[in-house]
Amino acid sequence: MxxxxxxxxxxxxxxxxxxxxxxxxxxFADQELGRNKTxxxxxxxxxxxxxxxxxxxxxxxxxxxxxxDINQGAWKLETERGVIMDGDKPEHILEAIPxxxxxxxxxxxxxxxxxxxxxxxxxxxxxxxxxxxxGKPVFSMEAATRHPLQSFADLITIEEYKMRERPKVVLTxxxxxRALPQAVPNSFAEWMNAADFEFVITHPEGYELDEQFVGDAxxxxxxxxxxxxxxxxxxxxxxxxxxxxxxxxxxxxxxWTVDAKKMALTNNAYFMHCLPVRRNMIVSDEVIESxxxxxxxxxxxxxxxxxxxxKEILLTM
Ligand code: CP
Numbered sequence: 001m002x003x004x005x006x007x008x009x010x011x012x013x014x015x016x017x018x019x020x021x022x023x024x025x026x027x028f029a030d031q032e033l034g035r036n037k038t039x040x041x042x043x044x045x046x047x048x049x050x051x052x053x054x055x056x057x058x059x060x061x062x063x064x065x066x067x068x069d070i071n072q073g074a075w076k077l078e079t080e081r082g083v084i085m086d087g088d089k090p091e092h093i094l095e096a097i098p099x100x101x102x103x104x105x106x107x108x109x110x111x112x113x114x115x116x117x118x119x120x121x122x123x124x125x126x127x128x129x130x131x132x133x134x135g136k137p138v139f140s141m142e143a144a145t146r147h148p149l150q151s152f153a154d155l156i157t158i159e160e161y162k163m164r165e166r167p168k169v170v171l172t173x174x175x176x177x178r179a180l181p182q183a184v185p186n187s188f189a190e191w192m193n194a195a196d197f198e199f200v201i202t203h204p205e206g207y208e209l210d211e212q213f214v215g216d217a218x219x220x221x222x223x224x225x226x227x228x229x230x231x232x233x234x235x236x237x238x239x240x241x242x243x244x245x246x247x248x249x250x251x252x253x254x255x256w257t258v259d260a261k262k263m264a265l266t267n268n269a270y271f272m273h274c275l276p277v278r279r280n281m282i283v284s285d286e287v288i289e290s291x292x293x294x295x296x297x298x299x300x301x302x303x304x305x306x307x308x309x310x311k312e313i314l315l316t317m
Contacts, residue, residue, distance in 0.1 A: 001312040003131055004139035005124070006146050006187070007194045010309075013155070020156050020308045027060045027307065033314050034061035040104035041067045041141065044111040044126065049275060050141045050149065053302035054108055060307050061314065066104060079126060093129055101134030106313055113144035113181040115239065115247030121145065121181075122210070137313045145210075147183045150274050151191035152305035157298045158197070158232055161270055166197055167231035168267070172223060173203035174282040175252040176237035184274050185236050186213040193217060202226035206250045209241055223256065230266040233258060235273050235282050258283040263292070270294045 001009055010016045022029075039058045043051065051067065058065040068074055075091040085092065101107065111126040121144040130138045140148055158169065169192050171185060185201075186209060192199040193215040201214065202223045208214075220226040227233065235258045240248050257280065263269060271283065271293045279285055287293060 001309070001316055002137055004148060004309045004313065005127060005131075005143065006140075006148055007151065007190050009148075010152065013194055016152070016308065017156065017159055019312070020152070020304050023307045023311065024156075024301075024304045027303075030311055030314075031060075031062035033311065034058065034063035036064075037106070037314060037317075038064040038066060038104040039106045039108060039310065040100060041065065041108045042070060042100065042110070042130075043068070043141070044070045044109075045142075047110055047141070049299050049302050050110060053299075054141060054149070054306045054310075056303045057306035057310055060303070061310055063310070068100070079129070093126070094133060097130055097133040098135065101136045105136060105317065106310065107134050107136050107138050108141045109138060109143065110141040111143055113183065113247070115179060115181075118243070118246045137317070139309055139313065142183055144181065145183055146187040146190070147274070148187055148191075149302065149305050149309065150184060151187040152309070153298060153301040154188060154234070154272065154274070155191050155195055156301045156304055157272065157294060158195075160297070161294060162231065164231070168198040168200065168229055169232045169234065170226050170230040170266075170269075171199070171201045171217075171234045171236065172226065172256070172258065173207050174235045174237050174256050174258055175254055176278060176281055177249075177252060179239035179247050179249050180237050182209055182213075182238045182241055185209055185238050188234060188236070189213045189215065189217055200226045200230070204251050204253065204256065206240055206242070206245065207238065209238070223262065224265060227262050227265040227269075230269045233263065233266060233269045233271050235271070235277075237282060252281075254281070257281060258287050260284065260286050260290075263287055263290075268292065272298055275299055
């Protein structure tokens with residue numbers, strides 16, 4: 001694997017899941033593989049899980065790990081070419097990227113959608129600049145349109161908990177006070193479609209996702225109908241995708257909060273969320289604290305997904 005930015009890069013999903021299982025069972029088996037190799041983790045946005053799990057994954061592989069928060073301690077970066085740099089950004093990303101590339105062997109990048117220009121977001125301008133100019137393998141730690149390390153961990157978790165070969169998985173929009181990117185739901189949809197589960201997406205009208213990610217999923221606007229017989233309920237907020245509302249909050253209707261009443265419609269479903277989660281907006285205390293909530297093992301599997309991906313990149317270097 002040269003770069004890792006979407007489900008396409010992981011290859012055969014069954015094989016990837018088997019590799020992940022091996023990594024989970026023997027986390028220190030590949031310490032020699034990463035010896036004297038450096039992974040640099042670059043954050044344009046905040047993180048708890050991605051930061052810590054990817055560092056841990058690198059350390060499990062015997063790698064050196066460097067972390068840079070672009071907006072805390074580094075020079076502010078200009079990202080557009082052709083700009084007269086007489087403002088508050090003293091460094092251009094086109095110099096910064098190859099410099100960072102010269103200090104490491106693999107680069108992880110977190111760069112969210114900015115909701116200023118839909119085309120820039122959906123063309124993954126920042127992530128693709130790292131791929132083009134760093135000279136190093138690049139992996140996404142959540143970019144503008146996808147969060148593949150999260151989705152891989154989600155899939156690993158579903159495989160561990162599922163009671164039937166082809167479970168019913170429901171992705172439900174849930175309310176949030178701020179505009180959040182579509183990266184997690186886009187990516188989750190992409191991976192669930194690739195896994196060929198029974199996959200249903202439910203959201204209020206106006207929150208339709210990009211069709212390239214929805215794929216073969218059933219879109220059901222009646223949330224009670226969507227929840228019925230679900231084996232997994234995956235909650236996430238996202239801002240509107242479609243024009244002219246791209247990046248806007250259209251609803252904060254708490255009727256969409258995941259609560260015990262809706263979960264009672266399911267096949268005793270497990271509750272999932274990528275975290276961080278706003279309690280009693282996205283999900284009730286009762287549901288997230290219930291025995292069917294698997295948000296903690298889901299987050300723990302972030303180490304497994306990151307380590308599996310880093311290992312694959314190291315093997316092809
Ligand atoms: N789920 C996830 O990516 O968490 P962080 O934003 O804390 O990294």
